[in-house]
Amino acid sequence: MLYLLASILLVLNPVIGSLIADSKIPQIASTFEAILFGMQIRETQKNNNGQFYQLPLQADIFIANQYLPSAPLRDWRTEEPEIKAKTALIYDTTHQTILYKKNDILESQPIASITKLMTALVAVQNSNLNSLIKVSKEAVQTEGEMGGLVAGEELTIKSLLFALLLESSNDAAIALAQNIPFPTGDSSVQKFVELMNKKTKELNLKKTAFADPSGLDPQNYSSAWDINLMMQEILKDNTLKEILQTREADIHSVDGHFNHHLISTNKLLGIVPEIIGGKTGYIEEAGNCMTAAFNSPSNEGDIITVVIDSPDRIAETKTLFEWTKKAYLW
Numbered sequence: 001m002l003y004l005l006a007s008i009l010l011v012l013n014p015v016i017g018s019l020i021a022d023s024k025i026p027q028i029a030s031t032f033e034a035i036l037f038g039m040q041i042r043e044t045q046k047n048n049n050g051q052f053y054q055l056p057l058q059a060d061i062f063i064a065n066q067y068l069p070s071a072p073l074r075d076w077r078t079e080e081p082e083i084k085a086k087t088a089l090i091y092d093t094t095h096q097t098i099l100y101k102k103n104d105i106l107e108s109q110p111i112a113s114i115t116k117l118m119t120a121l122v123a124v125q126n127s128n129l130n131s132l133i134k135v136s137k138e139a140v141q142t143e144g145e146m147g148g149l150v151a152g153e154e155l156t157i158k159s160l161l162f163a164l165l166l167e168s169s170n171d172a173a174i175a176l177a178q179n180i181p182f183p184t185g186d187s188s189v190q191k192f193v194e195l196m197n198k199k200t201k202e203l204n205l206k207k208t209a210f211a212d213p214s215g216l217d218p219q220n221y222s223s224a225w226d227i228n229l230m231m232q233e234i235l236k237d238n239t240l241k242e243i244l245q246t247r248e249a250d251i252h253s254v255d256g257h258f259n260h261h262l263i264s265t266n267k268l269l270g271i272v273p274e275i276i277g278g279k280t281g282y283i284e285e286a287g288n289c290m291t292a293a294f295n296s297p298s299n300e301g302d303i304i305t306v307v308i309d310s311p312d313r314i315a316e317t318k319t320l321f322e323w324t325k326k327a328y329l330w
Contacts, residue, residue, distance in 0.1 A: 071095040072298065072328035081323040085310035086287070089224040090320050093232060094301030099324055105224040108207040109308055112281030112289050113168045114222070115215030117230050120161055120240055122195045123176045129158040129239065132254060139174040143216055147172050153258045158239065159251035165243045165279065166262040173214035189213065203233055218285035224306040227291050231304050235276065235293055244277025244293075245269070267314045268292065272321065276302060280313060288313040294321050297330040 072095065081100065087109065088102040098105075137151040147169025149155075155163075155175075163172035177192035189212070196210040205226040211219035222230070234240050247269040249262045266278045278292030287309030294303045305320045307313055 071097045072099070072330055075327055075329055078323070078327040081319050081327075083307070083310075083316055083319065085307040085313075085316055087224045087306070087308040088310075088316070088320065089228060089304075089306040090324055091228045091304045092296065092301070093304060094296055094298065099303075099328060100320065101224070105306075106207055108221045108223055110218040110283065110286035111215065111220055111222045111227065111308070112283040112286040113215040114227060114230075114279050114281040114289055114291055115210060115213065115220040116164050116168060116173055116281075117227075117234050117279050117291075118196050118199060118210060119173050119176065119192075119213040120165055120243075121230075121234060121237070122192065122199055123157060123161060123164075123180055124237055124239060125199075126180050126195060127157050129156065129161075131157050133157060133160060133175055133179045135171065135175045136178060139171045139178060142170040142174045142214065144168075144170040144214075146170065147262065148260050149175065150253075150258050153253040154255070155251060155253055161240070162243055162246070162249050162251050162262055163260065165240070166246060166249060166264040168265050168280065170214040170216060173212075177213040203229060205229060215281055216283060218283060224308060227306045227308075228304045231279075231291050231293055231306075232302075235302060241277065244279070266290075266292070268318060272318060274321070278317065290314070290317050292317050292321070297325045297328070 072092065083102055086103060087105060087107065088100070089098065089105045090100040091097070092099050132154045133156075134154050135149045135151055140149055140151045146167040147163035149163065149169065149171040157176065157180075160169075160172045160176050163169040164176065174189060177189040179187055180192055180195070181187045192213055193210055196213065200208045200210065205222065207221075207223035208226045208230075209219070209221060211217040234244070244266075247264050247266075251260045251262065252258065265280045266275075268275045268278065272294070274295040274297075276293040276295060278290055281289040289306075289308050289310070290313035291304065291306045294305070296303050303321060303324055305317050307316050307320070310316045
């Protein structure tokens with residue numbers, strides 16, 4: 001009976017929250033709050049005019065946390081975030097709950113270099129990270145100069161993954177794709193893309209398909225929902241998680257002749273303490289895109305954010321996470 005009543009109140013949460021936020025009458029006194037399942041009574045403070053202060057909309061305005069379903073409660077006094085991205089998503093992995101979405105999160109759209117998350121996942125799962133790869137002239141001639149790779153130099157697969165995910169090196173994407181062997185033993189960019197699409201099906205990413213490993217091709221497409229699932233899969237791999245958490249790194253060719261100082265395109269590293277990592281992307285057809293993972297405010301699990309076609313992917317990703325901390329009762 002107690003849990004039933006808690007569930008009913010949770011369903012009414014948005015209505016109650018809206019009434020409280022819009023009402024001009026004094027807030028409900030704490031003695032009434034305490035009636036809800038014997039909560040601790042607090043003295044209601046008054047201002048100099050004898051009117052009630054607005055009480056914080058904390059867990060005790062509804063029900064003690066132990067009586068609630070595990071998902072965080074929405075604080076309806078906090079307005080929706082001002083997000084200009086075409087599509088946006090916030091997902092709580094612990095409670096498997098969508099905390100916010102803008103527009104159709106199932107719509108397939110070009111995702112630019114977010115593609116490299118799948119490239120990295122396929123590379124890790126089909127190779128030895130200490131294996132050496134000789135960077136080809138074709139790889140270096142790929143559009144984009146991030147990573148600064150040199151034709152003929154040899155790097156480990158792990159080093160190439162750092163270039164791939166920190167600086168979003170298209171050269172590294174092609175070098176990996178040219179050398180990661182297909183199950184039949186041969187390797188090529190085309191075969192690697194087949195592995196990417198095979199992994200897409202394994203992960204049940206229904207709105208996702210890949211045409212190249214770098215993201216330059218606008219036929220690399222996904223949905224905000226699938227990107228969220230992809231990021232969750234990436235976080236299960238300790239190596240990839242370590243790389244995404246790295247702000248700067250140096251990688252060296254095997255012979256020591258070449259050094260590459262890499263700086264992550266994820267500018268939230270070192271700024272937002274809770275951030276785990278993220279991946280950015282841009283081509284004209286996709287606009288500025290980003291997905292990021294943060295430690296949950298509840299200290300349990302992760303919060304995943306996605307923005308697609310944003311005027312400022314870094315700022316809007318930060319806005320989404322900061323809003324999450326304020327808009328829910330953790």
